[in-house]
Amino acid sequence: MIEAIPQALSLIFTVEGMFVLTLGTMLGIVLGALPGIGSTVAVAMILPFTLTMTQAPAILLLLAIYAGSVYGGSISAILINTPGTPQSAATCLDGYPMAQRGEAGKALGWATIASVVGGLTSAVVLIFAAPQLAAFALNFGPIETFALILLGLTCIVSVSEGSMIKGLIAGFLGLFLSTVGGDPLTGEARFTFGNFQLIAGFNLLAVVIGVFALSEVLIRASAISDADNKLVKFSGIVLPKLSEWSGRVKGLIKSVLIGNVIGILPGTGAATAAFISYAEARRSAPTRDNFGKGEPDGLIASESANNAVTGGALVPTMALGIPGDAITAVMLATLTLHGVTPGVRLMSENPVLMAAIFSGFFIINLMLLPFGMIVSRLAAPILRIKEAYMLVMISLLCTVGVFFVRGNPFDLLVMALAGIFGFVLRRQGFPMAPLVIGMVLGPTLEISLRQGLIITDGSFAAFFTGHPIAAVLAVIALVMLTLPVIRFYRSKSAKA
Amino acid sequence: MNIFKATATAVAAVMAFSTPASAEEFPERPINLVAPFNAGGGTDLLLRAFAPHFAEALGGDAYVSNMAGGSGTVGAAALAGQRPDGYQMGYWSVTVATIQPQIKDVPYDVDSWTPICSVAASPTVLFTNASSPFQTIEDVVAAVQAEPGKYIYGSSGPGAITHLTTVAAFEGLGIIDDMKHLPFQGSGPALQAMAAGTIQFFGDTELLMTRGDFRPLVVFNAERLESFPDVPTAAEVGIAAPLNELYLWGGLFAPAGVEPDVTEKLSTACETAMNSDGFQQFAADTSTVLNYRNAADFDAFFRAQYESNSALIEAAGL
Numbered sequence: 001m002i003e004a005i006p007q008a009l010s011l012i013f014t015v016e017g018m019f020v021l022t023l024g025t026m027l028g029i030v031l032g033a034l035p036g037i038g039s040t041v042a043v044a045m046i047l048p049f050t051l052t053m054t055q056a057p058a059i060l061l062l063l064a065i066y067a068g069s070v071y072g073g074s075i076s077a078i079l080i081n082t083p084g085t086p087q088s089a090a091t092c093l094d095g096y097p098m099a100q101r102g103e104a105g106k107a108l109g110w111a112t113i114a115s116v117v118g119g120l121t122s123a124v125v126l127i128f129a130a131p132q133l134a135a136f137a138l139n140f141g142p143i144e145t146f147a148l149i150l151l152g153l154t155c156i157v158s159v160s161e162g163s164m165i166k167g168l169i170a171g172f173l174g175l176f177l178s179t180v181g182g183d184p185l186t187g188e189a190r191f192t193f194g195n196f197q198l199i200a201g202f203n204l205l206a207v208v209i210g211v212f213a214l215s216e217v218l219i220r221a222s223a224i225s226d227a228d229n230k231l232v233k234f235s236g237i238v239l240p241k242l243s244e245w246s247g248r249v250k251g252l253i254k255s256v257l258i259g260n261v262i263g264i265l266p267g268t269g270a271a272t273a274a275f276i277s278y279a280e281a282r283r284s285a286p287t288r289d290n291f292g293k294g295e296p297d298g299l300i301a302s303e304s305a306n307n308a309v310t311g312g313a314l315v316p317t318m319a320l321g322i323p324g325d326a327i328t329a330v331m332l333a334t335l336t337l338h339g340v341t342p343g344v345r346l347m348s349e350n351p352v353l354m355a356a357i358f359s360g361f362f363i364i365n366l367m368l369l370p371f372g373m374i375v376s377r378l379a380a381p382i383l384r385i386k387e388a389y390m391l392v393m394i395s396l397l398c399t400v401g402v403f404f405v406r407g408n409p410f411d412l413l414v415m416a417l418a419g420i421f422g423f424v425l426r427r428q429g430f431p432m433a434p435l436v437i438g439m440v441l442g443p444t445l446e447i448s449l450r451q452g453l454i455i456t457d458g459s460f461a462a463f464f465t466g467h468p469i470a471a472v473l474a475v476i477a478l479v480m481l482t483l484p485v486i487r488f489y490r491s492k493s494a495k496a
Numbered sequence: 497m498n499i500f501k502a503t504a505t506a507v508a509a510v511m512a513f514s515t516p517a518s519a520e521e522f523p524e525r526p527i528n529l530v531a532p533f534n535a536g537g538g539t540d541l542l543l544r545a546f547a548p549h550f551a552e553a554l555g556g557d558a559y560v561s562n563m564a565g566g567s568g569t570v571g572a573a574a575l576a577g578q579r580p581d582g583y584q585m586g587y588w589s590v591t592v593a594t595i596q597p598q599i600k601d602v603p604y605d606v607d608s609w610t611p612i613c614s615v616a617a618s619p620t621v622l623f624t625n626a627s628s629p630f631q632t633i634e635d636v637v638a639a640v641q642a643e644p645g646k647y648i649y650g651s652s653g654p655g656a657i658t659h660l661t662t663v664a665a666f667e668g669l670g671i672i673d674d675m676k677h678l679p680f681q682g683s684g685p686a687l688q689a690m691a692a693g694t695i696q697f698f699g700d701t702e703l704l705m706t707r708g709d710f711r712p713l714v715v716f717n718a719e720r721l722e723s724f725p726d727v728p729t730a731a732e733v734g735i736a737a738p739l740n741e742l743y744l745w746g747g748l749f750a751p752a753g754v755e756p757d758v759t760e761k762l763s764t765a766c767e768t769a770m771n772s773d774g775f776q777q778f779a780a781d782t783s784t785v786l787n788y789r790n791a792a793d794f795d796a797f798f799r800a801q802y803e804s805n806s807a808l809i810e811a812a813g814l
Binding site: 040041044045047048137138139140141142181182183184185186187189196197199200203316320321322323326329330333336337338339341342343344407408443447451454455457 | 540602648677
């Protein structure tokens, strides 16, 4: 892999190569920032344009769109509290409060640097250790995945603002919503009440956009006034000074690691990584009490982790030729269309092409910094329009985005209902992040549990006795759950 | 749900004012080709490669729209019962057209369609890891009978062609009750589990199998495959009809009741498009096995498949 890099760079530093990298990164950031158009849709949208290109530029364009869109989601999350993609939902939690108190530029600065560091690290990991890591990922069967998701669910505890009970109710609601639709193991319809459209379940994106973005529109509309000075002030990204990083580097490294590992594992993704990383930061960061009120450490945790997933997800895709999710599946399809057979021999048969893809991926992540600044700068004037117009514009963008994904009008109905539902719940003090976590993790939790029980012939004990990785993860989950309780009683007895 | 019907009714009402098209003038407006899966997937790519050549052959316009969900049934359900004017067609696979309607309560069945043409058909193959001790299917039968309940076969989901391939094999060999089935969400995760040793058997098309280090055991084709002359057919190893032949096929379907002249025109254009250099190149690049049948042949094939697959569905316990 490394020997092929000089030759690979000559493929990238061509007019066509640099053109697609520049255009792709910019376009990816813009598409990611638009609510509804997630990474999968963005990549699928661009795919037809790659058909006339040669191999390397075609894949590089898609990679640029992919990495750009994961980062771009943070722009709308911070500026208008609307996650452009589900993986940016955790970014809203601290990004928007920062923007509200007039530090939008700074919030984006933290998010940008965190994204760049996350992406660059994952590119390095990809270049140096893809085959080894892909072999490691194979140790993760259904039982290990179940234990990991169990650990992920403990983040509901840490993102429950104010009331733990309300957070848990929202989390279980999310888990329940994820069970609607076809049973993943038998195909039978569940909780559809005879409505055929529900056979596919609730579309995650429609629900996320509804409960985060539309409910925000409703909340703001219900408190709208003539004075427009409540609007977020933003005139460009302000990068954090080096001195401001003191005490935050450890958290950054940890989040990058979490993102990389979760990216490599099958069945999970950027949204899971962002939430788990956020929860871990909230548990361990010295600034944990400020989380949810606009704490840069929270932003760093979610943005560095979700961008680190991008490189991680490419590990099994490129080393084994097995796509882990819909986005990497599109990448492999593109390789196929260009006459390259994806599979276990992909890297050994095409060393130069693979080196070009990996080094190009590194360059793309470097480009996020200048292009992020340019794109968000362009978005600044939009934020200065009247709030009423702004709310209409957000609703419109959400509608178009959600419809575009599956072309199904039913999703619009789901989005609208989720918006109203989210509005009512938020008014009552229910946090929305646990609901989204429940919906994101629910399907994997269910499938891995039931697959595990098939393998062990229905024995729960065998989950942990024969699977050391699963046992360790389960113990960590248990600790994560009991720590807040112990802390609570300690502080109580200290007061007494 | 009713929003869609309302929209469809409104669109239909507007169209009612336009002059009725005769077959000579067909097509007067662009033709919508529905891919019942997400953009970027295999079906979507095939349809997008097909559309420009199809449009050229028809002397009109054609575009692809995606309507994903419910293993393809959401798109098919939306098209069923629409005006059979030939301006809307979908690309349904064997599962969408013949399997899902027999295992799920979907609002369409065998009589909902005017089959236009078949485009692709690949026989399926049962395979195992290249490093596995099983050299032949006889080894598998012996091992399963020696240790009932030990071996696991995977699938990309209940009712998928991957599921039916393994069911056809193990039901046909009479050992299905001594094995366990582990469904995954798609072929990718299942193949990963195969590489890890969680599952021992999987069935899919030849294309997918050749991507990994896998060993073919049985092919579900009428005769042996050119690429694997040593691998026996299902009939050779004693798997009786109708379980011995299984194809991942797909083709164009319009809502039932299309005028014969229009059907004829569409079916001919489909053949021309499939023979075009551009589409042939696409098929070669993606190892798609093309298989054209005209409207009448495809109709007979589709009905026969609907019938024979019901035996598989019963064996799979779906």
